[in-house]
Amino acid sequence: MAISDHVNLEQFMAGVQRRNPGETEFHQAVYEVAVDIFDFIQDKEIYHEAQILRRIAEPDRVVSFRVCWEDDNGNVRVQRGYRVQNNNAIGPYKGGLRFHKSVDQSILKFLAFEQTFKNSLTGLPMGGAKGGADFNPKGKSDNEVMRFCQSFMTELYRHVGEDTDVPAGDIGTGAREIGYMFGQYKRITNRYVGVLTGKGLEWGGSLVRTESTGYGVVYFAEDMLAQAGDDLEGKQVAVSGSGNVATFAAEKATQLGARVVTMSDSDGFVHDPGGFTQEKIDWVKRHKTHYRGRLSAYVDQFKGATFHAGERPWSVPCDIALPCATQNELGPDDARQLVANGARMVVEGANMPTTNDAVKLLREARVLFGPAKAANAGGVAVSGLEMSQNQTRMALREDELQKLLREIMRNIHSRCLAYADPRSDYIDYAKAANIAGFKKVADAMLAFGVV
Numbered sequence: 001m002a003i004s005d006h007v008n009l010e011q012f013m014a015g016v017q018r019r020n021p022g023e024t025e026f027h028q029a030v031y032e033v034a035v036d037i038f039d040f041i042q043d044k045e046i047y048h049e050a051q052i053l054r055r056i057a058e059p060d061r062v063v064s065f066r067v068c069w070e071d072d073n074g075n076v077r078v079q080r081g082y083r084v085q086n087n088n089a090i091g092p093y094k095g096g097l098r099f100h101k102s103v104d105q106s107i108l109k110f111l112a113f114e115q116t117f118k119n120s121l122t123g124l125p126m127g128g129a130k131g132g133a134d135f136n137p138k139g140k141s142d143n144e145v146m147r148f149c150q151s152f153m154t155e156l157y158r159h160v161g162e163d164t165d166v167p168a169g170d171i172g173t174g175a176r177e178i179g180y181m182f183g184q185y186k187r188i189t190n191r192y193v194g195v196l197t198g199k200g201l202e203w204g205g206s207l208v209r210t211e212s213t214g215y216g217v218v219y220f221a222e223d224m225l226a227q228a229g230d231d232l233e234g235k236q237v238a239v240s241g242s243g244n245v246a247t248f249a250a251e252k253a254t255q256l257g258a259r260v261v262t263m264s265d266s267d268g269f270v271h272d273p274g275g276f277t278q279e280k281i282d283w284v285k286r287h288k289t290h291y292r293g294r295l296s297a298y299v300d301q302f303k304g305a306t307f308h309a310g311e312r313p314w315s316v317p318c319d320i321a322l323p324c325a326t327q328n329e330l331g332p333d334d335a336r337q338l339v340a341n342g343a344r345m346v347v348e349g350a351n352m353p354t355t356n357d358a359v360k361l362l363r364e365a366r367v368l369f370g371p372a373k374a375a376n377a378g379g380v381a382v383s384g385l386e387m388s389q390n391q392t393r394m395a396l397r398e399d400e401l402q403k404l405l406r407e408i409m410r411n412i413h414s415r416c417l418a419y420a421d422p423r424s425d426y427i428d429y430a431k432a433a434n435i436a437g438f439k440k441v442a443d444a445m446l447a448f449g450v451v
């Protein structure tokens with residue numbers, strides 16, 4: 001009899017906790033998937049025998065390295081860099097790089113684990129990885145960021161490659177940082193290949209990558225609404241964050257007729273009851289990306305808006321909540337508040353922004369929940385298209401890419417529906433996405449035998 005026949009969910013999680021002590025975000029992400037997969041594989045002996053879930057929850061490798069750089073005052077600074085390559089059963093490792101002071105092994109292992117299922121859901125051949133460093137770009141000069149990125153790539157280049165592992169951006173890592181890293185990769189290796197995505201358009205980047213995650217989130221929300229016989233017109237939307245994902249989610253929601261009433265950063269949130277128009281969203285993009293300012297300045301710029309220091313936006317009444325900032329930013333109290341205010345849907349733009357307890361409360365209240373691994377997969381999907389364009393040395397047109405992004409999001413929604421419980425009138429998108437994402441990776445792993 002297979003060993004896993006004797007293991008229940010609690011024993012499985014106890015093993016994960018024992019082998020990964022103190023890595024609470026990683027435990028949380030594995031638990032969230034394991035609950036659903038244990039249900040799914042209950043009567044599927046082959047996955048048990050091959051210990052597939054246990055293997056997916058053990059990264060292929062975790063690389064950790066020292067990153068030394070000099071600040072503008074000539075001080076030597078030391079950071080810790082990582083690349084977590086979780087699983088490459090269905091394609092080269094793929095996933096972003098996060099530069100933020102909170103980065104540690106637990107956060108990157110959770111992100112790489114999640115990425116494995118997300119990339120599977122896109123239908124494109126990409127495995128899952130994530131990386132980054134505990135480097136805080138906030139308040140650093142351009143030259144400091146450049147020196148850090150160059151030093152980071154001086155080690156990372158050994159572990160990545162266009163057919164091996166293709167990193168991209170994430171929190172704190174945008175076009176500027178990708179540029180500095182690509183420049184260093186090219187200098188060290190003398191190779192001009194698609195080793196990173198999110199590149200500038202002049203040097204191998206893809207149109208539509210910048211807006212793809214945020215737009216994709218709203219497309220997924222649109223498909224969820226359509227499934228329920230509704231649309232975005234006139235809906236009140238609360239967005240958190242004011243970075244790449246948040247601003248483009250706000251933009252697409254506004255274009256599709258919704259009214260976005262909040263945005264936030266780590267200092268607090270802005271409530272603009274009049275709604276974030278395109279002009280206001282453009283101001284936020286410029287202010288945050290180019291001037292690297294704080295969102296609180298919004299209220300000096302636009303009348304009628306208020307800034308709520310140290311608070312999250314979930315107390316503002318809305319039909320749809322789009323958490324687009326960071327992990328665990330929507331907890332049980334926030335979920336209760338959203339339910340009390342009559343919210344119909346929570347759709348995740350950030351990775352794991354909703355705690356497991358909050359998801360449970362939303363489910364119980366029958367609030368539709370779009371999980372990150374499905375809803376925010378548009379970004380990595382267009383990264384996949386950037387990889388194809390780099391390999392063929394061809395560039396797709398903007399209209400082609402916009403159409404492909406829309407189709408990919410619709411297909412992800414359909415893949416979820418295929419695993420929804422036909423006996424229930426509530427679509428559990430989180431469970432369906434976990435099963436759909438798992439099955440493709442698991443079947444590929446079975447084909448490879450025990451490796």
Ligand SMILES: NC(=O)C1=CN([C@@H]2O[C@H](COP(=O)(O)OP(=O)(O)OC[C@H]3O[C@@H](n4cnc5c(N)ncnc54)[C@H](O)[C@@H]3O)[C@@H](O)[C@H]2O)C=CC1
Pocket residue numbers: 169170171172173213241242243244245246264265266267324325326327329349350351376377379380
């Ligand atoms: N950029 C992309 O293509 C993708 C990003 N994501 C996820 O979306 C989320 C946001 O990423 P990006 O927009 O790319 O990053 P970004 O660096 O452009 O923006 C991050 C935003 O979150 C805010 N933030 C960070 N920590 C916060 C905190 N503790 N409280 C409140 N706000 C906080 C920042 O102020 C900023 O507005 C992350 O969870 C990321 O993993 C997911 C899929 C793809």
Ligand SMILES: O=C(O)CCC(=O)C(=O)O
Pocket residue numbers: 094095096097115118166167168169170197351376377379380381383
């Ligand atoms: O485009 C990519 O490879 C990165 C996307 C990412 O990091 C994510 O989906 O969380």
